Amino acid sequence: MLNFDYKNPTKILFGKGQIAALAKEIPVQAKVLMLYGGGSIKTNGVYEQVKNALKDFEVVEFGGIPANPEYDILMEALAIIKKENITYLLAVGGGSVIDGTKFLSSAALYTGEEPWDILTKPIRTEKGMPFGTVLTLPATGSEMNSGAVITRRSTQQKLGMGGPGLFPIFSVLDPQVINSIPDRQIANGITDAFTHVLEQYMTYPAKALLQDRIAESIMQTLIEIAPVILKDKSNYEAASDFMWSCTMALNGLIQKGVPTDWSVHAIGHELTALYDIDHARTLAIIAPSLYRYKFNTKKEKLAQYAERIWNIQTGSVEEKAMQAIEKTEAFFHSLNIKTKLSEYTDDYKKCAGFAAERLKSRGWIALGERKDITPDDVFKIVEMSY
Amino acid sequence: MLNFDYKNPTKILFGKGQIAALAKEIPVQAKVLMLYGGGSIKTNGVYEQVKNALKDFEVVEFGGIPANPEYDILMEALAIIKKENITYLLAVGGGSVIDGTKFLSSAALYTGEEPWDILTKPIRTEKGMPFGTVLTLPATGSEMNSGAVITRRSTQQKLGMGGPGLFPIFSVLDPQVINSIPDRQIANGITDAFTHVLEQYMTYPAKALLQDRIAESIMQTLIEIAPVILKDKSNYEAASDFMWSCTMALNGLIQKGVPTDWSVHAIGHELTALYDIDHARTLAIIAPSLYRYKFNTKKEKLAQYAERIWNIQTGSVEEKAMQAIEKTEAFFHSLNIKTKLSEYTDDYKKCAGFAAERLKSRGWIALGERKDITPDDVFKIVEMSY
Incomplete structure (x- = not known):
């Protein structure tokens, strides 16, 4: 096991009816900015529950934060925070x-001139404006970690930020919200969380027995609940396991003591920036090709994953590993997630070059658990994904 | 899955050489009271490493805290905290x-007259004096939770305390310390951690798929590393998995969303108070009898444990469950831990009555995940353990 530091101070309020409990987590004198997206919370009952929980607070609202939270829109929210003295x-x-709220948490206390610097320099956030979350869509794990990804369409950039000041003070996870999520987004959430685990697992063996097993536990649970929840979104037990698995997949725990990769995400972000493909789907496009391309360095963990997750007990390490990649693709297909770029766009033929160039143009950050993936490798991996 | 709240703010510094990093976790102006036990840290190099890490702080020492930390001795340390203005x-x-340090953390800020009230009333500690830990003996999980158990020999009492103010600010886990731990204490640590998992798992099925699997991951890891570490304590990888498994077994995570029992601990504590039997060994004495006595309510989870942990795939639920209890006893025996009270003392014949009476005399707290274990049941469970 590798050395690690681990701290995660976020308080989780999990279960039926927990939205009502959020008021006791916010300081009584707070002036609250309530942030939300396209307004689905107004039709599924979450908006009313939150407003009711906040009835003793002074509340300002800011809706309309889009998928892949957009910098220019967040800057409008930042202006409101300052004008209204939000705390x-x-x-x-x-x-x-x-993620957009994390950017605002950081930007609200940022003393530099240009908040975009937080993403480009990047600046680690040691202290942000305190914030809580009410999760309505399990997928990213953002509700219990300190990272965020922000998009700026005018420059076609999608950049990460983070720091110990960006853990939510609390997050409410009520699995009942899942009942109103469209199938497409549930499939995305499962794919996103599953790939988060893969990025922290599919590297080289590091003799971190417990960490490996916890990662495998999350993958096993996602595989078990996926058909159940896609068949019946009102199944509270499956919804609970889905929601909690997504949080545990990226709350920092399973990455401790082991090498991590994250190159699937790095390459996938470029596909979203270029083609506006859903984040989760870009991961399903890139992961199988990346595992085939880096087969020699990942085959031992692929074989362990084959045995423990897919119950493939016969064959050589290589045979098990290769079958495991096929099983992973089949799992994505079972969620109605396509795994080839050409199934999403006709305009894919220059994508490999674009993706490699874009990653290079921002100052190449070595990818892969051994930092050995080059821009040329990215080109080949994306090409394999056509 | 049951509703839950979860927050664990302790920072973990895990790995080789992490003792040196503790200084940056303590406020620069702090006046530190360094607490330790019988002095083994002076022969295994830990004392020097800690003192070196603290070289820029004003430090007072208090050694001699015994196993099952004794109230009267802790009161001496409390007097030093007040006299020396320790922060x-x-x-x-x-x-x-x-655990002794947690009592002192609470007692140092306690404004009542009699600190023993913290244990007897009991008083939940919302805020304590800040403290960190350097773990030298993996077992109890106290390094990453907010509970403690304190003993008072003059009254033969062993009582629990806790509260959100009692999480360590940080805990250093350097697996190299395991090399100097006597075999007996390593076996105790494995048994203690394994039983901690059982108490949070061996109840009734609650459809918390991920939580069950994480609990199972810890048990599988302990079973896998036990023979390795008992054969070679210098095996750093096995020591790492042992240490981390003990922490994860009782840091609050696996008890969330599921029913828990803790009756093995409640009854076991009485055996330690009466006979001074090592805490872990009392758990190995009580657990098998308790699972046989409460077989009907626990058999489904016992059977799941049989299948997933002991690979018992054939037979009825009852047959699998019964075999799993036998496997558990055999596991304790493989650690050289005896599982019958009469193997520890000749004076056992009145123990069942004493244990039941003592639990009753303090105001009966219903035991078991369904709160259905009566004093008469305790009598029978202890009698089965003779």
Whole structure:
């Protein structure tokens, strides 16, 4: 096991009816900016529950944060925070709303001139404006971690930020919200969380027995609940396991003591920036090709994953590993997630070059658990994904 | 899955050489009371490493905290805290030293007349004096939770305390310390951690799929590393998995969303109070009898445990469940832990009555995940353990 530091101070309020409990987590004198997305919370009952919980607070609202939270829109919210002397933020939404709120938490206390510098320099946030979240879409794990990804369409950039000051003070996870999520987004959430685990697992063996097993536990649970929840979104037990698995997949725990990769995400972000393909789907496009391309360095963990997750007990390490990649693709297909770029766009033929160039143009950050993936490798991996 | 609240703000510094990093976790102006036990830290190099890390702080020392931390001795340390105007506590030791430090953290800020009231009333600690820990003996999980158990020999009492103010600010887990731990204490640590998982798992099925699997991951890891670490304590990888498994077994995570029992601990504590039997060994004495006695309510989870942990795939639920209890006893025996009270003392014949009476005399707290274990049941469970 590798050395690690681990701290995660977010308080989780999990279960039926927990939205009502959020008021006791916010300081009584707070002036709250409530942030949300396209307004689905107004039709599924979450908006009313949150407003009711906040009835003793002074509340300003800011809706309309889009998927892949957009910098220019967030700057409008920042202006409101300053004008209204907001002291506490409440994100009500999925990963995009929560990530956008993390940017605002940081930007609200940022003393530099240009908040975009937080993303480009990047600046680690040691202290942000306190915020809580009410999760309405399990997927990204943002509700219990300190990272965020922000998009700026005018420059076609999608950049990450983070720091210990960006953990939510609290997050409400009420699995009942899942009943009103469209199938497409549930499939995305499962794919996103599953790939989060893969990025922290599919590297080289590091003799971190417990960490491996916890990662496998999350994948096993997602595979078990996926058909159940896609068949019946009102199944509270499956919804609970789905929601909690997404949080545990990226709350920092399973990455501790082990090498991590994250190159699937790095490459996938470029596909979203270029083609506006859903984040989760870009991961399903890139992951199988990346595992085939880096087969020699990942085959031992692929074989362990084959045995423990897919119950493939016969064959050589290589045979098991290869079958595991096929099983992973089949799992994505079972969610109605396509795994080839050409199934999403006709305009894919220059994508490999664009993706490699874009990653390079921002100052190449070595990818892969051994930092050995080059721009040329990215080109080949994306090409394999056509 | 049941509703839950979860928050654990302790920072973990895990790995080789992490003792040196503790200084940056303590406020620069702190006056530190360093607490330890019988002095083994002076022969295994930990004392020097801690003192070196603290070289820029004003430090007072208090050694001699015994196993099952004794109230009267802790009161001596409390007098020093007040006399010396201590502002920060540092526990260097195992669960007893850490638990004792938690009592002091609470008592140092307690405004009532009699600190023993914290245990008898009991008083929940919302805020304590800040403290960190350097763990030298993996077992209790106290390094990453907010509970403690304190003993008072003059009244033969062993009582629990806790509260959100009693999480360590940080805990250093350097697996290299395991190399100097006597075999007996390593076996105790494995047994203690394994039983902690059982108490949070061996109840009734609650459809918390991920929580069950994480609990199972810890048990599988402990079973896998037990023979390795008992054969070679210098095996750093096995030591790492042992240490981290003990922490994860009782840091609050796996008890969330599921029913818990804790009756093995409640009854076991009485055996320690009456006979001074090592805490972990009392758990190995009580657990098998308790599972046989409460077989009808626990058999489904026992059967799941049989299948997933002991690979028992054939037979009825009852047959699998019964075999799993036998496998558990065999596991304890493989650690050289005896599982019958008569193997520890000749004076056992009145124990069942004493244990039941003592639990009753303090105001009966219903035991078991369904609160259905009566004093008469305790009598029978202890009698089955003779």
